[in-house]
Amino acid sequence: MSQANPTLHMVRGSRWGYRVQRVLFFWIPLATFLIVLLFPFYWMLVTSFKTDRELYYDRKANPFIVGAPTMEQYLQLFEKSSFVVWLMNTIFISVASTAISLVCGVLAGYALARLRFKGASFLALAIFISYLVPQTLLFLPLQDVVRGFGLYDTPWALILTYPTFLIPFCTWLLMGYFKSVPFELEEAALIDGASRFTAMWRIAIPLAVPGILSALIFAFTLSWNEFLYALIFLSSSAQKTIPVGITSELFRADAPSYGQIMAAAILGSVPVAIAYAFLVEYYVAGLSAGAVKG
Amino acid sequence: MAVQPKRLEEVFERPAPLTRLRSYLDREGVFAYVILAPALIVLVVFIAYPFVLGIWLSLTDKRASLPGNFVGADNFIKDLQDTIFQKTVVNTFVYTIVATIFKLVLGLGLALLMNQPFRGKNLIRAFVLLPWIVPTVLSTVVWQWMFDPSYSILNWTLKNWFAWSGPFPSWLGDPFLALCCVIFVNIWRGVPFFAISLLAGLQTVSLELFEAAAIDGANAVQRFMHITLPTIRPVLMIVTLFSVVWTFADFQLVYVLTKGGPLNSTQLFATYSYDTALRGGQIGLGASIALFMFPILALVVFVIQRRLRKESN
Numbered sequence: 001m002s003q004a005n006p007t008l009h010m011v012r013g014s015r016w017g018y019r020v021q022r023v024l025f026f027w028i029p030l031a032t033f034l035i036v037l038l039f040p041f042y043w044m045l046v047t048s049f050k051t052d053r054e055l056y057y058d059r060k061a062n063p064f065i066v067g068a069p070t071m072e073q074y075l076q077l078f079e080k081s082s083f084v085v086w087l088m089n090t091i092f093i094s095v096a097s098t099a100i101s102l103v104c105g106v107l108a109g110y111a112l113a114r115l116r117f118k119g120a121s122f123l124a125l126a127i128f129i130s131y132l133v134p135q136t137l138l139f140l141p142l143q144d145v146v147r148g149f150g151l152y153d154t155p156w157a158l159i160l161t162y163p164t165f166l167i168p169f170c171t172w173l174l175m176g177y178f179k180s181v182p183f184e185l186e187e188a189a190l191i192d193g194a195s196r197f198t199a200m201w202r203i204a205i206p207l208a209v210p211g212i213l214s215a216l217i218f219a220f221t222l223s224w225n226e227f228l229y230a231l232i233f234l235s236s237s238a239q240k241t242i243p244v245g246i247t248s249e250l251f252r253a254d255a256p257s258y259g260q261i262m263a264a265a266i267l268g269s270v271p272v273a274i275a276y277a278f279l280v281e282y283y284v285a286g287l288s289a290g291a292v293k294g
Numbered sequence: 295m296a297v298q299p300k301r302l303e304e305v306f307e308r309p310a311p312l313t314r315l316r317s318y319l320d321r322e323g324v325f326a327y328v329i330l331a332p333a334l335i336v337l338v339v340f341i342a343y344p345f346v347l348g349i350w351l352s353l354t355d356k357r358a359s360l361p362g363n364f365v366g367a368d369n370f371i372k373d374l375q376d377t378i379f380q381k382t383v384v385n386t387f388v389y390t391i392v393a394t395i396f397k398l399v400l401g402l403g404l405a406l407l408m409n410q411p412f413r414g415k416n417l418i419r420a421f422v423l424l425p426w427i428v429p430t431v432l433s434t435v436v437w438q439w440m441f442d443p444s445y446s447i448l449n450w451t452l453k454n455w456f457a458w459s460g461p462f463p464s465w466l467g468d469p470f471l472a473l474c475c476v477i478f479v480n481i482w483r484g485v486p487f488f489a490i491s492l493l494a495g496l497q498t499v500s501l502e503l504f505e506a507a508a509i510d511g512a513n514a515v516q517r518f519m520h521i522t523l524p525t526i527r528p529v530l531m532i533v534t535l536f537s538v539v540w541t542f543a544d545f546q547l548v549y550v551l552t553k554g555g556p557l558n559s560t561q562l563f564a565t566y567s568y569d570t571a572l573r574g575g576q577i578g579l580g581a582s583i584a585l586f587m588f589p590i591l592a593l594v595v596f597v598i599q600r601r602l603r604k605e606s607n
Contacts, residue, residue, distance in 0.1 A: 030407045033400075034418070037425055037486065040436045043447060047439065056445065063450055100336075108333035117323040123330065125599065130341050132536075132595045134543030136564035137588065140571050140581045141347035142340065164340045167333050195316070196325045225429040227546040228564075232572060243431035247550055258439045265432040276427050280420045283427075284490060 048073050048262040055259055073259035074267075082237050083264055086245035091271070093155050093241060094223040097162035101219050104163065105170025106212060110200055112171065113178035114186070124175070131168030135228045146233050157233035158241070162223045169222070170215040177211030178204055210282060217279040221272050242268040352582035358575035369582035378558050379583065382566045385473065389562060390542045393480045398534055400481065401488020408489065409496045419490065426486040434550040437479045441465035441551070469559030472552050476560045480547055488533055495529035496522065528605055535598045542594075543587055563587045 047055065049069045054061065061067050077083050111117075112124045142161060143152075151157040181204050189199045205212075230241045237249060246268070250261050276283060319325060352369055356362025373379045408419060425433060440447050443464055452458035466472045499522055507517050523530075545564035548554060554561035554569060561569075563586060571580020 026407060026410060026412070029403070030418075033404050033407070033485075034421070037422060037482065040433060040440065040482075041424060041428070043440060044433075044436045063447060104333040104336060107329035111326040111330045115322050115326040117326040120326070123334070127333070127337065128599065128602075129595055130337050132539050132591070132598070133341060133345075134539065134564075134587070134591070136543045136545045136567070137584055137591065138341065138344045138348055140567070140577060140584060141344040141351055144347060144351075145340065145344050160336070161340055163336050167336055171333060196320050196322070200329075221427060225431075227429075227431050227549075231549075232568075243429055243546075246435060247431060258442070258445070261435055262439065265435055268432050269428045272427060272429065273424075276423075277420070280423075283423070284419070284494075 044262045044265055047258060048266050050259060052257070052259055073257075073263040076257070077260045077263045077267075081249060081260070081264075082240075082245065083242075083267070085238055086240050086242045087267070089155060089239060090224060090241040090268075093158045093162070094220055096155075096159045097166060097223045098216065098219040100159065101163045101166035101170050102212065102216060104167045105174055105215060105219075106205065106208075108167065108171040109174030110178050110204060113175040114181075114183075114200075114204065127168045127171050131165065131172055133165075135165065135226075139228055139232060142229070143232055152233060153235050153239055155239065158223075158226070158229055161229050161233070162226060166219045166222060170219055173215050173218070174208060174211050177208040181207045210285065213279060214282040214285055217275055217283050220275055224272050348581050348585065351578055352585050354578045355576075356578040358577065362578050365578070369579050370586075372579065373582055373586065378561065379566065381558050382561045382563060382583075383586075385558075385560060386542060386562045388473070389477055389480070389544070389560075390538060393477050393484065393541050394534060394537055396477075396481045397484040397488050397537060398530070400485045401533075402492055402530075404485060404489035405492035405496055408493050419493075423486045423490055425483050426490075430483060430546050431550055433483065434479060434547050437475075437482075438466070438551055441475055443467060466552055467556060469557050472556055473560050476548055476551055479551065480541060480544065483547070484537055484541070488537070491533045492526060492529060495526035499525045528601070531601055532598065535594055535601075538594055539591060539598075542590060 046064065046066055049066045049071075051068060051070050051072055054067050058067070108127065112120060112127070146152050146157045146161065149160075151160065185203050185207075186199045189203055190196070194202070225243070226241075227243045227247075230244045231248070234240055234244065237245070240248070242264070246261060246264050250256060250264060319328060351362070353364055353366060354362030355365045355368070404422070408415065408422070439445075443466075446462075446465060448465070449462045452462065453460075463471055465475050503521050504517060507521055512520070543564055544562060545568065548560050548562055548565050549568070552560045554565040558566075563583060567580045567583040569580075570583055571577045574580070
């Protein structure tokens with residue numbers, strides 16, 4: 001990280017003038033951004049700890065703080081909805097589709113970055129383009145395909161279709177990492193009699209672990225967040241994922257209980273937030289690699 | 295003497311097919327396709343085939359449970375004459391253009407702020423990304439709650455902090471306001487992606503060049519225009535084009551907030567296609583609506599691909 005231009009600001013004006021300038025043009029704008037970007041999460045948290053009475057009837061209290069914190073909304077959520085089932089489904093589907101996509105993506109990324117073969121550049125282009133194909137373009141025919149395989153309303157409908165956007169992404173990201181592994185290392189192994197598989201497995205893949213971790217967290221969050229396919233390939237409540245469960249079941253009532261919905265939103269965000277907190281550096285690296293390197 | 299070579303031959307010949315297979319698989323061109331196969335199978339079965347099937351569906355009058363008949367371009371003609379479809383086209387373009395411009399400007403602003411040295415930078419960077427990380431549906435549900443007609447925290451704030459006496463805006467109930475809200479939430483969600491990606495680009499700006507320009511008397515605006523902007527231009531272009539693709543084909547945000555209403559004022563290609571096909575049961579017609587996105591998407595993807603190719607050369 002280069003410490004860009006601090007000195008340039010320092011040289012001009014007095015120290016006091018610099019401070020005022022810093023508050024006006026740095027801290028206030030940054031604080032404004034942070035408040036707008038983060039307030040919804042604060043509001044989510046606050047709402048989930050309020051009683052219904054405090055949420056809907058007490059119009060005098062300051063709504064920004066919780067008067068009497070309670071777990072009632074969370075308990076109600078577990079009692080009255082199938083939230084735990086949705087959570088389990090989401091975990092299973094995300095883990096399985098991430099695993100499939102990582103295996104496919106590592107292998108394909110390695111092939112496209114390291115091996116010379118006929119059609120390599122065409123396939124690299126095709127995989128790149130498929131990354132940019134939005135789910136909304138194909139959801140109707142894909143529903144026919146899913147029904148045709150007898151997968152409708154099973155977790156496998158999602159486990160097998162999520163890789164359509166996860167594999168291209170993982171492949172693309174990992175190609176960048178594999179390109180940075182020096183060729184000489186693998187050549188030495190090949191000359192010493194290692195098979196291509198061994199060279200890949202023992203040399204290139206271990207060196208690409210940071211990239212694989214980036215791909216892992218991206219794939220996991222993308223499948224955890226997916227909504228459209230989960231909405232239309234599943235129909236019974238017992239099969240739903242968290243995003244679909246919340247929008248289709250918790251909102252079904254005439255008066256949706258926002259306390260419970262916010263509790264569900266918090267719980268549904270926690271696994272992603274935890275994965276992200278541990279791997280934030282890899283996430284940012286992946287984001288920049290994706291955007292900068294292509 | 296005559297026995298020994300024969301025995302040796304036997305010894306070597308038995309494993310020969312396996313060895314030959316192994317060395318065949320070890321050839322670069324073969325090994326490449328072997329390890330590419332899993333990815334390619336998934337992509338052909340679940341992207342290439344559905345794409346062809348989608349084109350076929352759009353040329354039929356298929357309904358929910360009935361098989362369709364070939365009707366040629368009828369669906370596309372019907373779409374073009376449909377006033378809701380015309381509204382959808384306008385909405386989608388407004389949504390994409392307005393949201394992308396704001397995301398770009400605000401994202402660049404936030405990136406420039408975060409490129410300054412300050413304490414707690416990594417922590418703030420982690421928090422800034424939250425809107426982008428948290429599942430869209432879950433964060434959109436919070437916005438829906440904040441836009442709630444009777445319990446909106448925004449209206450409460452207007453009333454109690456800004457002494458607004460009414461009438462209070464019906465955030466998602468008024469056609470124009472609803473479109474603004476949907477665009478706003480899209481911007482809110484997308485700014486972190488722009489900011490963090492552009493921040494990575496800003497960190498490649500040459501400090502020497504910057505100092506040299508400052509010594510030569512270039513002011514902050516000139517330095518930004520002539521040094522910062524040209525350096526981050528490639529990242530800027532790619533990030534923007536990606537965002538255009540995602541915004542243009544957006545579904546979930548609108549589905550959760552307004553379901554395309556009120557009066558179809560927030561209807562996008564994706565939501566209208568969903569409504570027509572899965573609520574209205576006109577699968578063929580719905581498929582044709584989704585396919586209208588294709589030419590624009592193809593154009594943007596073509597531009598992205600050309601830029602990336604130019605960069606890598």
